Amino acid sequence: MASGNNGVFAVPQFSRENYHIWIVKMRSCLKSFDLWEYVDQDKEVPPLRANPTIAQMKQHEEETLKKEKVVSCLHSALSDDVFTSIMHLEIAKQIWDELNERYISDERVRSTKLLTLKREFEMLKMKESESVKEYTSKLSHLVNQMRLYGEVVHDHKVVEKMLISLPVKFEAKVAAIEESCDLKKLTISEMVSKLQAHEQRLSMRMDDVTEGAFQARHKGKQAGQKNQKKHNYKTAGDQKGKTKMDGSSESAANNHFPPCSTCKRSNHLSKDCWYKGKRQIQCNICKKWGHRERLKGMEVHQFDDGIFLSQQKYANDLLKKFKLENCNPVLTPLAVNEKLSKDDGDAKVDVTQYRSLVGSLLCLTTTIPDLMFYSSLLSRFMHSPSLTHFGVGKRVWRYLKGTANFGIWYNKSDGKVEGFVDSD
Numbered sequence: 082m083a084s085g086n087n088g089v090f091a092v093p094q095f096s097r098e099n100y101h102i103w104i105v106k107m108r109s110c111l112k113s114f115d116l117w118e119y120v121d122q123d124k125e126v127p128p129l130r131a132n133p134t135i136a137q138m139k140q141h142e143e144e145t146l147k148k149e150k151v152v153s154c155l156h157s158a159l160s161d162d163v164f165t166s167i168m169h170l171e172i173a174k175q176i177w178d179e180l181n182e183r184y185i186s187d188e189r190v191r192s193t194k195l196l197t198l199k200r201e202f203e204m205l206k207m208k209e210s211e212s213v214k215e216y217t218s219k220l221s222h223l224v225n226q227m228r229l230y231g232e233v234v235h236d237h238k239v240v241e242k243m244l245i246s247l248p249v250k251f252e253a254k255v256a257a258i259e260e261s262c263d264l265k266k267l268t269i270s271e272m273v274s275k276l277q278a279h280e281q282r283l284s285m286r287m288d289d290v291t292e293g294a295f296q297a298r299h300k301g302k303q304a305g306q307k308n309q310k311k312h313n314y315k316t317a318g319d320q321k322g323k324t325k326m327d328g329s330s331e332s333a334a335n336n337h338f339p340p341c342s343t344c345k346r347s348n349h350l351s352k353d354c355w356y357k358g359k360r361q362i363q364c365n366i367c368k369k370w371g372h373r374e375r376l377k378g379m380e381v382h383q384f385d386d387g388i389f390l391s392q393q394k395y396a397n398d399l400l401k402k403f404k405l406e407n408c409n410p411v412l413t414p415l416a417v418n419e420k421l422s423k424d425d426g427d428a429k430v431d432v433t434q435y436r437s438l439v440g441s442l443l444c445l446t447t448t449i450p451d452l453m454f455y456s457s458l459l460s461r462f463m464h465s466p467s468l469t470h471f472g473v474g475k476r477v478w479r480y481l482k483g484t485a486n487f488g489i490w491y492n493k494s495d496g497k498v499e500g501f502v503d504s505d
Contacts, residue, residue, distance in 0.1 A: 092107065092110055092154050092157050092158040093106040093107055093110065093158060094158055094159075094160065095107075095158055095159055095160065095163060096159075096160035096162075096163065097160070097162070097163060097184070100180075100184040100185065101185075101229040101230075102229065103158075104180075104181075107155075107158060110154075111151065111154065114150075115147070116147055116150060116151040116154065119147060119148050119151045119173050119174070120151055120155075120173045120174055120177045121174070121177075122174075123172065123173070123174040124148075126141065126144045126145050126148060127141075127144075129141050148173070151173040152171065152172070152173050152176070155173060155176050155177070156168075163180075166179075166183070167179050167180065191230050191231070194230060195227060195230045195231070195232055198223055198226050198227045198230070198232075199227065199232075201223055202220075202223050202224070202227065202242070205219060205220060205223065205242075205246060206246040207246055207247050207248055208248070209248050209250075212280065213273060213276045213277045213280050214273075214277070216243075217243070217269075217273050220239065220242065220243065221269075224239055236267075236268055236269050237264055237265050237266075237267070239269055240264055240267050240268075240269060240272050241264060243269075243272055243276070244258065244259070244264075247276070250283060251276065251279065254275070254276065254279040258272075258275060338350055339351075341354050342354075343356050343357050344356050378392045378394055378395020378396070378398065378444075379391075379392055379395070379447060379448060380392065380393065380394065380488075385493075386492065386493050387490055387491050387492045387493045388490075388491045388493075389488055389489070389490050389491075390447075390448050390488050390489045390490075390491070391448050391486065391487070391488030391489075392444075392445055392447065392448045392449070392485075392488070393485050393486045393488070395444075395445070396445055396481055396485040397485055399441045399445075399478075400478065400481070400482060400485070402441075403438060403441075403475075403478060405475065405478050405479065405482065406482075408475075408478070408479050408482055409479065409482075410479055410480065410482040410483030410484075411476060411479045411480050411483070412480070412483070413480065414452075414455045414476065414477045414480040415455065415473065415476065415477075416476070419473065421458065421461075421462070421469065421470060421473065423461075423462065423465070425467055425469050427467040427468045427469045428467060428468050429465060429466065429467055429468075430466050430467065430468055430470075430471045432463070432464070432465075432466060434471075435462075435463070435466040435470065435471055435474065436463055438459075438471070438474045438475075438478070439456060439459045439460055439463065439474060442455070442456040442459070442474075442477060442478075442481075443456045443460075445481070448487070448488045448489050449481075449484065449487050449488070450489075452477070452481070454503070455477045456477075459473065459474050459477070
């Protein structure tokens with residue numbers, strides 16, 4: 082910040098990048114506060130005449146102060162690493178010339194960079210997958226860079242470049258623009274708005290075509306499925322009439338069989354049952370065989386030698402809920418010799434969040450019984466938890482991160498139940 086005649090004003094900052102932009106902004110800023118003469122011409126303050134009036138003394142003092150202000154403005158506009166390179170200079174013109182010498186490239190380097198930008202400008206074309214906004218952003222960036230290096234790029238040249246570099250889907254729009262518009266007077270913003278409107282219309286048409294094709298395909302698929310079902314039913318009826326030897330002719334004609342010993346249905350033989358040899362578990366919600374409904378995320382897995390109960394998916398979902406899915410697991414739920422007290426002097430935490438953390442642990446004790454002790458311990462501090470209690474709770478969840486796949490195994494042949502108690 083620096084002070085001018087009209088108050089405090091902000092100066093543009095320079096930190097070794099985009100010097101061409103900064104120098105234009107800084108020049109305008111100094112001119113607006115009548116300070117540019119002290120930089121451009123190194124204006125000297127004339128000495129006071131003999132027997133000066135009060136107005137002349139005041140004017141002389143303001144002129145002297147301006148010379149110090151312009152130096153202060155330049156110092157304020159530079160970052161620390163740039164300032165240290167010119168801090169030995171005390172005159173504004175010397176500072177300005179030093180910056181120009183350091184950061185304005187010589188003519189040969191500028192010509193090379195400008196030639197590279199011109200080549201990129203000529204080679205740039207819009208891709209089929211690009212939108213009008215993305216393409217115009219690239220083109221505008223190149224044009225601005227060329228203008229920074231002193232190249233004069235008129236708007237009509239940019240418009241012509243856009244017209245010859247558009248893909249095939251814009252051919253109709255390009256022809257319409259060339260016939261109806263004066264390219265010398267057409268601005269870049271008008272050109273972009275016309276192309277974006279055409280692009281939006283193309284997108285809407287593509288959506289309608291895609292939706293119509295999907296509906297036609299879906300109808301054809303349904304008709305094919307109906308014909309296939311009719312053919313399957315006819316073939317199945319013929320095969321059953323031919324292969325069924327132990328039933329009456331009346332049952333064969335009505336496609337009726339004795340109840341299946343597996344699924345209790347009467348539309349097939351027991352030996353042909355699809356569920357034969359599979360797990361005899363039926364979900365009470367979706368009525369499908371092979372799994373049980375989940376209560377608090379409980380999963381029932383039936384094997385030949387037993388049943389395994391777990392809540393792995395439920396535990397992983399809770400870890401995501403508390404944003405601990407990427408935490409590092411620990412081997413023990415509590416640290417050694419961890420002692421918790423009601424008034425530990427630590428800061429308090431959100432009661433609702435703490436109760437949710439501990440309550441979710443209680444839900445997991447159904448299949449991971451060893452969590453019961455730690456859940457009960459943390460439940461003592463539900464009314465006023467602290468950061469220490471919350472940290473202990475998070476450690477238990479880190480332990481659960483590595484043991485989420487634990488559960489209870491019931492052997493098919495072993496009906497003996499064993500229990501273990503921690504003496505502590």
